[in-house]
Amino acid sequence: MDYLSLSGAGFTRRRVAIAGVVSPLRPVIVPSLDEETVGRHDRNHHTAWTSVRQERWEGELVVQGEIPSWLKGTYLRNGPGLWHIEDYNFRHLFDGYATLVKLHFENGRLIAGHRQIESEAYKAARKNKRICFREFSEVPKYENFMAYVGDIAKLFSGASLTDNANTGVVKLGDGRVVCLTETQKGSLVIDPDSLETLGRFEYSDSFGGLIHSAHPIVTDTEFLTLLPDLVNPGYLVVRMEPGTNERKLIGRVNCRTGPAPGWVHSFPVTEHYVVVPEMPLRYCAQNLLRAEPTPLYKFEWHPESKAFLHVMCKASGKIVASVEVPLFVTFHFINAYEEEDEDSRVTAIIADCCEHNADATILDRLRLQNLRSFNGNDDILPDARVGRFTIPLDGSPYGKLESALEPNEHGRGMDMCSINPANLGKKYRYAYACGAKRPCHFPNTLTKIDLVKKAAKNWHDEGVVPSEPFFVARPGTTEEDDGVVISLISEKNGSGYALLLDGSTFEEIARAKLPYGLPYGLHGCWVPKE
Numbered sequence: 066m067d068y069l070s071l072s073g074a075g076f077t078r079r080r081v082a083i084a085g086v087v088s089p090l091r092p093v094i095v096p097s098l099d100e101e102t103v104g105r106h107d108r109n110h111h112t113a114w115t116s117v118r119q120e121r122w123e124g125e126l127v128v129q130g131e132i133p134s135w136l137k138g139t140y141l142r143n144g145p146g147l148w149h150i151e152d153y154n155f156r157h158l159f160d161g162y163a164t165l166v167k168l169h170f171e172n173g174r175l176i177a178g179h180r181q182i183e184s185e186a187y188k189a190a191r192k193n194k195r196i197c198f199r200e201f202s203e204v205p206k207y208e209n210f211m212a213y214v215g216d217i218a219k220l221f222s223g224a225s226l227t228d229n230a231n232t233g234v235v236k237l238g239d240g241r242v243v244c245l246t247e248t249q250k251g252s253l254v255i256d257p258d259s260l261e262t263l264g265r266f267e268y269s270d271s272f273g274g275l276i277h278s279a280h281p282i283v284t285d286t287e288f289l290t291l292l293p294d295l296v297n298p299g300y301l302v303v304r305m306e307p308g309t310n311e312r313k314l315i316g317r318v319n320c321r322t323g324p325a326p327g328w329v330h331s332f333p334v335t336e337h338y339v340v341v342p343e344m345p346l347r348y349c350a351q352n353l354l355r356a357e358p359t360p361l362y363k364f365e366w367h368p369e370s371k372a373f374l375h376v377m378c379k380a381s382g383k384i385v386a387s388v389e390v391p392l393f394v395t396f397h398f399i400n401a402y403e404e405e406d407e408d409s410r411v412t413a414i415i416a417d418c419c420e421h422n423a424d425a426t427i428l429d430r431l432r433l434q435n436l437r438s439f440n441g442n443d444d445i446l447p448d449a450r451v452g453r454f455t456i457p458l459d460g461s462p463y464g465k466l467e468s469a470l471e472p473n474e475h476g477r478g479m480d481m482c483s484i485n486p487a488n489l490g491k492k493y494r495y496a497y498a499c500g501a502k503r504p505c506h507f508p509n510t511l512t513k514i515d516l517v518k519k520a521a522k523n524w525h526d527e528g529v530v531p532s533e534p535f536f537v538a539r540p541g542t543t544e545e546d547d548g549v550v551i552s553l554i555s556e557k558n559g560s561g562y563a564l565l566l567d568g569s570t571f572e573e574i575a576r577a578k579l580p581y582g583l584p585y586g587l588h589g590c591w592v593p594k595e
């Protein structure tokens with residue numbers, strides 16, 4: 066057996082077996098974040114809201130059930146997994162330092178692992194034993210007024226913003242794998258096998274700006290994203306080709322109203338169009354400067370500014386529709402497509418999202434204190450639905466927003482969605498998401514939505530918090546739901562498991578217990594093994 070001795074800040078000085086050299090069924094022993102470095106941390110909460118136990122781990126899992134032999138590749142899932150430094154506990158789910166998890170499937174076997182992303186923000190916090198950059202809700206504590214003024218100055222250059230890439234992970238068309246958050250500097254390249262942080266993804270263009278959408282649209286041929294313009298309220302729609310770091314302008318959308326652009330955590334595309342949402346939940350410069358967060362954090366709710374959807378032609382950058390829609394709140398668009406008449410003329414764009422009934426309080430519900438204080442009885446998760454927008458392309462000024470199915474089908478909880486990527490931008494039938502079995506305070510089921518039958522099939526286990534159900538298609542299939550759905554499940558007793566459901570029947574086909582439960586995570590991607 067071969068050993069590696071790890072030392073340095075934050076690692077307990079003990080001997081570590083290297084993954085792959087030990088017997089594959091024995092979990093690899095790893096360095097833990099020692100108490101001295103990370104401080105005391107209350108472990109009496111649900112596993113989902115408890116900081117990850119150690120810096121990294123890797124080992125083979127014992128599988129109950131059967132993993133399809135065609136499933137070859139690595140599922141990566143990113144999320145905020147460490148919510149404290151020393152004795153200081155962070156406020157919000159989105160503040161946590163990024164924990165990247167992998168599930169590598171091959172020949173029916175499953176190797177799992179996780180590792181902290183080594184952002185500058187994370188490394189500085191570990192070294193200095195305090196928060197050093199502006200996170201989603203946390204700001205560094207200033208020693209004096211001059212330090213505060215200095216930090217504000219650095220806010221405008223972006224120097225004081227976090228690069229804690231804790232929101233998602235994408236595989237670019239050229240094979241590079243990048244972890245992302247909403248600050249542009251928080252685009253970090255990682256190695257999908259070792260989960261090592263390789264360095265910053267430097268955009269080589271001159272767009273500047275500090276923020277972007279957390280959810281670019283990434284395919285084998287392009288990377289599309291939105292760059293909000295906080296100075297002249299609007300959005301740049303940009304595209305980057307595989308093998309390059311240079312984004313090129315497709316076009317610009319000016320906001321119709323409002324003091325600032327609406328938050329664009331995500332946006333949808335169709336085959337020929339990009340849909341730019343202008344939500345009444347808008348970025349707020351004043352809130353950016355605050356040391357103490359408001360209930361809407363860096364945002365502000367502006368119902369008087371109304372809500373709009375803009376449709377831009379991908380090829381020309383021209384805006385082909387800009388409609389007012391009912392007020393809405395969404396983090397995640399699910400998909401969009403072009404509706405055609407009998408002569409194959411595009412008459413409308415349909416765009417679906419996880420819609421929180423125009424109620425922005427969901428953002429504050431994701432405060433850790435709220436997530437941790439659930440007593441099992443109160444039914445406090447605000448209602449959500451599959452919101453379906455219809456955007457007419459005949460010049461009408463208004464679009465429609467309706468529920469795509471009766472929300473009770475999925476327990477009136479709805480977020481963290483995925484589809485078969487072959488249907489991106491096209492008419493589709495199925496979406497997978499987290500739903501609710503009430504009473505609950507957070508989505509606690511996995512749900513398969515049939516948008517044609519307007520019905521959902523739900524999976525639930527007592528006390529669980531499942532993460533985003535991620536669909537992987539069986540290679541070569543033509544059936545939309547022929548594949549598996551992967552989710553990582555956090556259980557209430559400190560344990561957890563990886564779960565595989567059949568994409569079609571939505572029945573469990575395999576599960577594999579992890580050596581310890583992992584905190585809740587956000588978004589993932591699939592890296593196929595060629």
Ligand SMILES: CC(=O)/C=C/C=C(C)/C=C/C1=C(C)CCCC1(C)C
Nearest residue numbers: 159199200201231232246247276363
């Ligand atoms: C985890 C998740 O879904 C969202 C994370 C969002 C973050 C970290 C946003 C950070 C921001 C700042 C640090 C300042 C500028 C505004 C904003 C992009 C909200």
Ligand SMILES: CC(/C=C/C=O)=C\C=C\C=O
Nearest residue numbers: 396427449479480508587
């Ligand atoms: C987990 C979540 C909302 C759940 C509410 O139903 C939103 C996550 C947003 C960031 O990716």
Ligand SMILES: [Fe+2]
Nearest residue numbers: 279330396588
């Ligand atoms: Fe997201």
